[in-house]
Amino acid sequence: MRMSDSPTGRADVGDLFQLLRDGVPRTRAELAKSTGLARSTVAARVDELMRMGLITAVADAVSTGGRPPSQFALNPSAKVVLAADLGASHANVAITDLTGAILAEASERVEIAQGPEAVLTWLVESAQRLLDETERSSADVAAIGIGLPGPVEHSTGQPVNPPIMPGWDRFDVPAWVQRHFPVAVLVDNDVNISALGERAVAWPGVDHFLFVKVATGIGAGIVSDGRLQRGAQGIAGDIGHVRVARGVDVPCHCGNHGCLEALASGPAIARTLRDQGVEAHTGDDVVALVKHGSLEAIQAVRQAGRDIGEVLTASVSLLNPSVISIGGSMARVSEHLIAGVREIVYTRSTPLATEHLTIVQSTAASKAAVIGASILAVEHALSPAGLSTAFAPA
Amino acid sequence: MRMSDSPTGRADVGDLFQLLRDGVPRTRAELAKSTGLARSTVAARVDELMRMGLITAVADAVSTGGRPPSQFALNPSAKVVLAADLGASHANVAITDLTGAILAEASERVEIAQGPEAVLTWLVESAQRLLDETERSSADVAAIGIGLPGPVEHSTGQPVNPPIMPGWDRFDVPAWVQRHFPVAVLVDNDVNISALGERAVAWPGVDHFLFVKVATGIGAGIVSDGRLQRGAQGIAGDIGHVRVARGVDVPCHCGNHGCLEALASGPAIARTLRDQGVEAHTGDDVVALVKHGSLEAIQAVRQAGRDIGEVLTASVSLLNPSVISIGGSMARVSEHLIAGVREIVYTRSTPLATEHLTIVQSTAASKAAVIGASILAVEHALSPAGLSTAFAPA
Structure with missing residues (x-):
């Protein structure tokens, strides 16, 4: 109708x-x-x-x-929404009410590289268990929000050339999920939903907000004028492959040289440390070394912060945000990372752009993404367009 | 009411x-x-x-x-709007109907450095003449749009620390103009209004659009998701002071080193040429040299294009636009400028970001700004909020 x-x-x-x-x-x-x-x-x-x-x-x-x-x-419990954050090797799923409050949740180690059928089967089965647990039925689900660790064409919900997601390229995620839950399925990349979630939890009134994830990869989620910005192909915020001056000889897995991700991601910092004879293979190793007071690790993280700061300086000039929130697994050693970021951003930017700029560690941490996925689903379900389908009379 | x-x-x-x-x-x-x-x-x-x-x-x-x-x-002629583009040393003013069609216009060499009273007096007097010419009265004016060559706090219409506008800092432009025309006065910086105008004329359906002005200064106007993005302090798009790798020793008038504007603006290219023994002082000199086939000038403009391309690569990653339009006085030699921009952007960006990216010369040229100022005024006058005042019964 x-x-x-x-x-x-x-x-x-x-x-x-x-x-x-x-x-x-x-x-x-x-x-x-x-x-x-x-x-x-x-x-x-x-x-x-x-x-x-x-x-x-x-x-x-x-x-x-x-x-x-x-x-x-x-009525916050008129319906529920399903929210999922599917990472490279972890998955979180939650049921929330229409205010985004989490009613039940589940987490598991799930490899995204298992492909869409395996991962989405886990998602659907977990969701069904959570519905049972909260005594809601699948007819109570108003919409579903899903975050994926790669570029997503938001209008179709399809991953596009995702580098770490074999089998997912152009997979029709909404159509597959709708075979089990016939409702609107909103798909976005994990950094975008984290930006939505972090903003809702920590910076609800801030209209110009940048969330930066520093982990195995590096990416940004942009909120301008109060709205999430996805760009023409849904890949806005892809700052991991912007070139950093000092890295001109460092090869990146994308085929170029000197990308931010090749210099300042968790694995990149570990590689820098190995070159100095320090045993480190992953971002987790780097975090552990910093927490044990390794001077080399602290210096390497601070330098990574400076590299990120170089790219964020351009972002500050371009977008003029009032808050930059740094999250992702490397933000666990954020005092050194953010010190490096601030050093460069406050040195290099114009006074007007930094006068009211706050650069902080993310607070919602691992919850940010799933909260953001819930926001995506609720916003759709309660919008004029979503209302007509999500709340159609049974 | x-x-x-x-x-x-x-x-x-x-x-x-x-x-x-x-x-x-x-x-x-x-x-x-x-x-x-x-x-x-x-x-x-x-x-x-x-x-x-x-x-x-x-x-x-x-x-x-x-x-x-x-x-x-x-009814396009229910009312008219007043649109003005005030540059560093020129001023354009026009009367348009409610579709943005220009009914009458005037241009003059006006130095912005004369200060707000002198420049705005010229604006008000010119506007009155144009109204007489088109046989409309000041009661027919629904709203006024004004572009200024510096940072503007859009919410108050006040210039903020504008570097080339002595006497204008925090001047209440709307209040002053309203003493003569008691209607809504929308003020924005000239690159933002040019972005609005260029998009309306040449790329009306494009929702992710970047306009770059290369003249005495360098700046960008950003349209994301169909909306002009101004940022938290209204200075989004201020790319002139992003650092370019090769320019680390070049001082900029902002107090930093290696800013894009210090390397690739009209005066900066002229300085490069002088260092090579070529007589050039302004951007206009550079344009003349290129048009006379000077190899040094062509090479210098192409290198400026590469420098601009370096900053635009970061912008492409961050914003994922589908069209970048290059305007401003240096775009008169755009074949060389844009060749340099394309060379770097297409080399350095991810394939997904450039697959559907168009980089072109601006077509609306000097008209873009005044058309954009008209759009700003019309959009406000016909909005639900503007309607109640712009069309209040007499």
Whole structure:
């Protein structure tokens, strides 16, 4: 059914609901005033939204004498969403309510290189277990949000040339998942959903926000003007392959030389340390060495921070963010990493760009991605377009 | 009056008008179908919009027997807007209709360094002359858009620490202009308005667009997801002070070394040529030399293109645009400039980022900025917020 075809359809209740999405309770009179609709129209639409289960009557407003007027607000448990963060070698899945609060979650070591069928089967089975656990059914799922560790064409939900995801190139993730859950499936890369999640948890009012993940790879998630920016092919924020001046001779797995990722990722720092005779193979080894006070490791992490700072200086000039949040596994030694970043960004940027710039460690850590995936799903489900399918009468 | 207070106010007609803004003629029946409003409500709102002069009845729809239904569309000459592009040493001002079509314009050599009172007095007097010329009155002006050659805090319309604009720092441009024209005054920097104008003229459907101005300075205007991006302090796109690897010893007027502007702007190329014994002082000199076939000048412009390409490679990774348009006075020798840009961007970027990337010379040239200023003003005047003041009954 087209939204505009029916006088009692979702198009009519949609405007009222978009007001009520923020969770603030309002009376019918307040709704009439805000929308300019007649009282009788408001009353009918409130009834329809109640019938759909999207809103509930909440604690009565302060009485001004006589019967106190009822207030209405979003019903956070009208439906649930499914949120998944699929990494290179880990997977997190959660059920959240419509405010993004986690109701149940599961984590497991899952290799993304097993291919889409194996990984998504794990996802679907885990989701079903979590639904059972929370006593919800698959009919309660309003939408699904999934993060993947590679470039994703957001409009189709398909990974595009993902370097560490054999078998996933152009795989139709939404279609596969919809065979089990026939709802909207939103797919994005893991750094983008982490940016959404980190911002929601730690910087909710910040409209110009950059999240930088430093782990096996390096990438950024960009929020400009309050909206996640994906670019024309969905690969905005791919800063791992920007060239850094000092690395002109260092080969990168992408085929170029001097990429940021070839100099400042966890494995790259480990390689630098091996060249100095220090035993280190992974980013985890580097983190362990720093925590044991290895001077070489501390110096190498600080230099990686400077390299990242060089690229972030260009990002600061281009995007003029007010907060840069650094996450990913290497952020566990963030005091040295961020010191290097700050050293370069504050030296190289214009005063106006850094006057109100904050550079900090991410706080939501491993939860950021799954919270971001939930936001992606909830935003869609409660949007005017999503509403018509996610809350269609059974 | 608050928009929601009155049942016959602009809030009610606004939804219908937002549909009709695109200029496509629609019948009352089509409007009822698109909005889900009752026919009688649509009829009343159409009458109100006609009364306000915002829409007009246009050529009748194809008859299906009986009296043909009337169609309605935006009335482009309901009001006019005032658009100005104030550069370092030139000024353009125009009157446009509500589709951005220029009705009258004026250009003059005006030094921005004369300060805000002198420059804005010229602006107001020129605007009054153009209004007389087009037989419109100041009451017909719906809004004003102004571009300035420096950083502007868009929310207040105030220049902030503009390097080449003595006397303008924190000057309240809207308040001053409103003493003569009591309407909304939107102020932005000249590269941002050029990006809006160039996109509207040459790339209307492109949602991820980068405009780069190469002249006395170097800056970029960013359109992401169809929206102009200004950043937290309104200085997004300030790429002139990003460091370029080869320029580590070249001092910049900003106090740092190796800035793109110190290497690849018009005056910087002229300096490179002087160091080689070639007589050149300004960007115009460089352009003249290139047009006369000077090999040194051609090589210097191509190298400037490579330097710009180095910074744009980072921009391509970060923003993933589909079109980069190069304008400004140095783009008059764009074949050499753009060859250098392409050489580096296509060598250094990831295949996915450049697969569908177009890098071209700007086509709107000097008109881009004033068209962009008009768009800024029209967008505001016809927005739900702008409507209530720009079209308030006299």
